[in-house]
Amino acid sequence: MTQWTSEAMAARLVRYADLVPCRTAFIDTRTPGSTEKENFTIIGPGVSESADQFVHISQPHGFNIGGARQPGGCVNSQHSHDTAEVFVVHSGHWRLLFGPNCEDGSLEVGPGDVASVPTRMFRGFEKTDEGTGFLWVVLGQDEPGKVTWAPAVLEAAADFGLKLAKGGRLIDTSTGEYRLEDIELEEGIALDAAAQLKTPPLEKLLQCVVAKGSAVPNPASALSGEGVAEAGVIVPTATSDGFPAGPISGWWPHGFNLRQLTLQSGAYVPMHTRAEEEVIFIQSGTLEVSWPEGSLIMGAGDTFTTPIGMPRAFRNTASVPCEAVVVRGGEDPARPVFVEG
Structure with a gap:
């Protein structure tokens, strides 16, 4: 019979106060309005594009647990996932934004609400009230794959020297450490492929939100x-x-x-x-x-x-x-x- 020591169990506990954030997790890290967001990988590899991302528990679970902490007005840019993405609102009020350019509407969520955003559609989120808020996030599968960014996000990031290598690795061209001719860059999603990532009607998206209580x-x-x-x-x-x-x-x-x-x-x-x-x-x-x-x-x-x-x-x-x-x-x-x- 397995003996579970206090030390072994403590290694399976991640306290909020001990969360290690990454401020350079994604390609929009320098885009105005997104510079203050913090990303967390709590269980599993997550979807971070940065080698600086700290993983608290690497053991496979069949799903990933992560988190996002943002101050008021901070935006997580428009992107799509191929596996489930579920937001549990721990603190703060948030606006979920839909469509490659936020043109397909939005939903408001607050503490205690749960929202599961369908796969293969563009979404982003913005912290709307004052102070810092935290989203606890569940991603499907052991390997949730790389993020697909809306074309405008990649264009804005390039203006600040950030590009993606094939496979989703973040490249900072402003440091002079890379010769781009030696790296195969991610070209971004084609327009016809982006058109396939359609936003369902808002009344259908409402089926994906459970309000507190x-x-x-x-x-x-x-x-x-x-x-x-x-x-x-x-x-x-x-x-x-x-x-x-x-x-x-x-x-x-x-x-x-x-x-x-x-x-x-x-x-x-x-x-x-x-x-x-x-x-x-x-x-x-x-x-x-x-x-x-x-x-x-x-x-x-x-x-x-x-x-x-x-x-x-x-x-x-x-x-x-x-x-x-x-x-x-x-x-x-x-x-x-x-x-x-």
Whole structure:
């Protein structure tokens, strides 16, 4: 039987205060309006174009966890992904912008909201209120691939000496360290290919957003109990652990489920195991995670990945509710197995 020491488990915990940002993660890093954004790669390789990007946990999970922190008015430029991109708004108010030139409308999201943007369409996001805000981001697959930038983004970046090599590696031509004739550059997406990345109607995109407090607790959840509620947010298909599809199911693959787990003060989920990866993010409050050899306390903004098959229990030891976001690998998670004893 595997013994999980406190040191081993601490290596699976990334506290918000310990997040290591990258200010040069993408090609728009010098574009006016985008210079102050910070990018984080929490689990998996992510999609950063910079060798300076710090990876907190490299172990494959079948999905990636990242983050973006931006001050008011800061913009993340228009881009497209080939795998799922899900935004969990931890703090601040944000505007999601659609279309290669932001011409296809927008959606407003705030703390506690979850938005899953369909694959193969241009999107960007802007922090709209004062102060700094943080988005916790889930990307599909172990290798989510490179970002496809809108043509105008690459043109603007070139004005500041930044280009992309084939494969998505960021090249800074202003340093004089590169002979461009020796590097095969990314030419950017062709106009006919860009035209295929169409934005769905806004009424359809609204199906991809779950506002804070609107997810309905599922009484059939095996975790449900006194003071404990689990609600489905992204459930691509009806699951073996008793969740119907939706409210976000998507017409594109996700490869994971995203749930909201709420524990009232003193509430407890008994020791149990799971057959798939489980990553926990604390939206608000405090959560004690315990296992046979020890325990740890998570606070708001912290991320923890629980080993497959390891018995774990949850308790809210604080006087206020704990609201957590839980990502489980696969589109059909199994029911947890409760440990007798």
